[in-house]
Amino acid sequence: MEPFHAEPNYIIEEAPVFSSGHNACPGCGEALAVRYVLNSMGPKTVAVIPPSCIAIISGPQPYSSMRIPVYQTTLEASAASAAGIRRALVRQGKDDVNVLVIAGDGGTYDIGFQALSGAAERNEDMVYVCLDNEGYMNTGAQKSSSTPYLAYTTSTPGGKPNDKKDIAEIMAAHRVPYVATATVGYPEDLARKVAKAKEMRGLRFIVVLTPCLDGWGVPDDGAVRVSRLAVQTGFFPLYEVEEGERYAINVGPTPGWPVERYLETQRRYRHLTADQVAAIQAHVDHKWSLLHARAKVECVPMFQGAEI
Amino acid sequence: MSRPPNEIPTIWTTGFTDVFNTGTWRAATPVYAWRPSPCLVDCPIDNAIPRWIKYISEGDYQQAWLELVETNPFPAVTGRVCHHPCEGHCNREVLEAVVGINGLEHFLGDHALDHGWALPEAAEPVGKRVAVVGGGPAGLSCAYHLRRLGYQVTIFEARERLGGLLRHGIPEYRLAAQVADREIQRVVDLGVEVRTSTSVGDSQAFAQLREEYDAVFVAVGAQQAKRLPHLDAGAGAGRVLDGLDYLRRCIEGATRGLGERMTVIGGGSAAVDVARTARRLGHRVSMVALETRAVMPAQREEVEEALEEGVALFDGAMVTRVEATAGGLRLDCVKVQLDPTAPAGELRPLPVDGGGFVLEADVIVTAIGQDPNLTAFGGDIRVDAGVAAAAPDTAATTAAGVFAGGDAAGTSRFVSVAIGDGRRAAYGIAAYLGHPDAEVVVRHTLEQAVNRNEVNVFYFDFAERNEKAKAPVAERLTGFAEVNRVFTPEQAAAEAARCLTCGTCIECDNCFVFCPDMAVKKDDSKSDSPEGRYVILDQYCKGCGLCVAECPRGAVHLEQVTQ
Known part of the structure; x- marks a missing residue:
């Protein structure tokens, strides 16, 4: 397979779905992701949102920052609700409406996982976007099964002892039509993946790394930088999987950039010892070797910009 | 407040939040502003x-x-x-x-x-005349800007041709004379009156100029070579030349009979010019400079080129004594260190113990700097440490209507500094003569410039x-x-394509793309302005600073909200 790159020259086309005046924190990475997810999906969309920061951002009732119908469902039922909405639309003969789930990592990796796995197994027709801030940040930064190894949360004060679930691989293993990872530091890549998913059918899954400023300990202007460092240091690879087996790596790590450059930008990793940093580095390197093996290509890094 | 039990809202969601003023959360506001690079x-x-x-x-x-x-x-x-x-x-x-x-x-x-x-055409005449004394880079630059401001300009040049140092001080292998001539001619073509072979040689001639013209710019350069008297004493007559003298002889073809071995004394561009010229004329050349190679005032590239061309450099050294011998000259030299406690601009060499060495030469050329000759002007304008005292922003001297720049009014000895002086003088003169649109040139500081922490x-x-x-x-x-x-x-x-375009918006859209609040708007009517076409929507901007952090070139910055 040919090496594949993100397209820095992809022209983002935004429909005005997401509205200013929403309730996200200043500089919120998740709000930025919501902007590109919603505005790429366009106005012919029904959204399903479980309890999460996204629900806060979409409110407050009776106001809504999203100029589309939004169904706020229960934390465990996003995929099931979306499947139901899709079937109702089919029954009404409306085949030009997108059904979109925007859930957090708690509602995807943990509490909503059973419904999601079932919907994936049935290949229900929806775009499922997980905005992953690696914890229950909305309720005060408790750990989720997305919280990375050794990261501090209020419920793992010494650092989380277990590794983060690899949700992209889990979903790819369901052999759904499309799985992608994305992050807000690469908005063209994110918008392109949403637009691509929109044109497909079946269950399309995108996990978007969205830095939580408060939960991660990042300054107000740092979400994009931290997001980019996650990719540049190899901590969070950007790639796509079609039909569970056709892999394409979009952006590879910048050669010589240690994961420490990512970790040191966040307060949640402040307690790490040198040995722990080395352990995380080894872990990242190992995951890359697995990804390379699955993708059957060596990744050619594209963005080589320095950071100061 | 509870709802009456039977009332069902007709609209569940309004589909907008843009009635809210999230801008009130803000503690700092992004501001688009051109900044100097x-x-x-x-x-x-x-x-x-x-x-x-x-x-x-x-x-x-x-x-x-x-x-x-x-x-x-x-x-x-x-x-x-x-x-x-x-x-x-x-x-x-x-x-x-x-x-x-x-x-x-x-x-x-x-x-x-x-x-x-x-070049851009001269402006409509404003009916005033300015005399420029000296047709080198400072004078020509001043004449150019004065013409563009609408003044009549007369250049008085002592030599037969315009150019000053450009023509008489820089060897052809660095600056071909025809290049300088063509650029000079372009300035003359703007309607500058030129009087060559016309020296303003005494205070009477200067007084007459001040009488005839509305303002005078003095840019006579620095023509008098500094000497090292202790070298003359031990050497035979004609064995110690100064750099300008030597370069003049080269142009006249009168370098024969100087001998094969030459020692050049000095560490600036002029010394390197002499050494490299001498190499081209077949001399064996050694060069003795007080400064070490790292801090020599000559440009790094020219020193490298001189070494490539076979100049033997003895840096961090000085000649203490010269003696005529049967075969030529014997130069007693010593390695030196520069006294770090000496005042800025002053070189105070301290000999290093055991650092003595001997060079042999047939001829010595000193190129250790030049001073201006200001005898014609010194009666009217203040002269400090050998150069005309001139205001840094306007080039105004202590005499009304008299301005000075270039080597005559400074010690830096750079062509571009002279050109800059000429420009500032032109605007200083225009301000003095009450030109309606001319403002004194304001210089920016490095503190105001976009620094490397502000580029992304x-x-x-x-x-x-x-x-x-x-x-x-x-x-x-x-x-x-x-x-x-x-x-x-x-x-x-x-x-x-490698330029970061620091401080000038080139409309890359990063600020627009990375705003989570969609509080950056494009205003096409502002396109192509140095601040770019973006507007911050006050009502929504929460002041996070992402636009500032992601601006590649420092064209937007945060200002604290003070109210």
Whole structure:
């Protein structure tokens, strides 16, 4: 397979779905992701949102920052609700409406996982976007099964002892039509993946790394930088999987950039010892070797910009 | 407040939140503002360098050149001989190496000469006359800017031809005379009256000038070589020359009989010029400089080129005594260290114990600096430490209507400083004469400039710096053809693309793209302004600063909300 790159020259086309005046924190990475997810999906969309920061951002009732119908469902039922909405639309003969789930990592990796796995197994027709801030940040930064190894949360004060679930691989293993990872530091890549998913059918899954400023300990202007460092240091690879087996790596790590450059930008990793940093580095390197093996290509890094 | 039990809302969601004023959360506001780039601040001629480089990268060479000559009418000259301080603080260094600004200027200057482009026309006459004393770079630059402000200008030049140092002080292998001549002619073509072979030699002649003209700019340069008396004492007559003397003899072809072995004393550009000229005329050349190679005032490149051409450099050393011997001259030398406690600008050499050595030579050429001869003007204007005292912003001297610049009013001895002085003097003169639109040139500081913490180099790919090609050493020593070759158009395009355009918005859209609140709006009516076309929507901006952090070039900054 040919090496594949993100397209820095992809022209983002935004429909005005997401509205200013929403309730996200200043500089919120998740709000930025919501902007590109919603505005790429366009106005012919029904959204399903479980309890999460996204629900806060979409409110407050009776106001809504999203100029589309939004169904706020229960934390465990996003995929099931979306499947139901899709079937109702089919029954009404409306085949030009997108059904979109925007859930957090708690509602995807943990509490909503059973419904999601079932919907994936049935290949229900929806775009499922997980905005992953690696914890229950909305309720005060408790750990989720997305919280990375050794990261501090209020419920793992010494650092989380277990590794983060690899949700992209889990979903790819369901052999759904499309799985992608994305992050807000690469908005063209994110918008392109949403637009691509929109044109497909079946269950399309995108996990978007969205830095939580408060939960991660990042300054107000740092979400994009931290997001980019996650990719540049190899901590969070950007790639796509079609039909569970056709892999394409979009952006590879910048050669010589240690994961420490990512970790040191966040307060949640402040307690790490040198040995722990080395352990995380080894872990990242190992995951890359697995990804390379699955993708059957060596990744050619594209963005080589320095950071100061 | 509870709802009456049977009332069901007709609309569940309104589909908007843009009635809320999230802008009230803000503690700081992003502000779009043009800011000086470090290259502009470091440029003695205040050149808006990122502007013309951007036009080069867009392929619009003529517009680029017009931007460049806005402050500097001699880009082909400075593209060859400028000491390019503009490259000193270039933010591109964060990535791999500074931008080759001097090479781009050289390219643009030559391109304009090849295409015969004319300078912007002189303004409508304002009915006042200015005398410029000295037709070197300072005087010519002043004349250019004065013509563009509508003044009548007469240049008084003591020699037969205009150019001053450009013609008589810089060897052809660095600056071909025809290049300087053509750029000078372009200025003259703006309607400058030129009186060559006309020296303002005494205070009476100067008084007459002040009488006849509304203002006078004194830019007579520095013509008197400094001497080292202790060398003359021990050597035979005619065995110790000064640099200007030697270069003049070269032009006249009168260098025969000086002997084969030459020692040049000095560490500046003039000394290197003498040494390299002498190599081309077949001398064996050694060079003794007080400063070590790292801090010699000569440009790094010229010292490298001199070494390539076989000049033997004894840096951090001085000649203490000269003795005539049967075979020539014996020079007693000693290694020195410069006293770090000496006041700035003063060299205080301290001999190093056991650092003595001996050189042999047939002729010694000193090039240790020159002083201006201000006897004709000294009665009217104050002279400090040998140079005319002039205000840094207007070049005004202590005498009303008299301005001074270039080497006559400073000690830095750089062509570009002289050109900058001429420009500031022109605007100073215009302000003095009450020109309606002329404002005194305001110089920016490095503190105001975009620094390397304010650029975001993620948005630029690595790209190697382009260097000017050089003639091979063997070829150089056979004559006086120029050593440095101009960029090819491909090199110029590649080098221009490396510029970060610090401080000037080029509408890359990053601030717009990265706003989580969609509080950045594009206003097309503002397009092409140095601040760009973006507007912050006060009602929504929460002041996070993402637009500032992700601006690649420092064209937007945060200001604290003080109310």
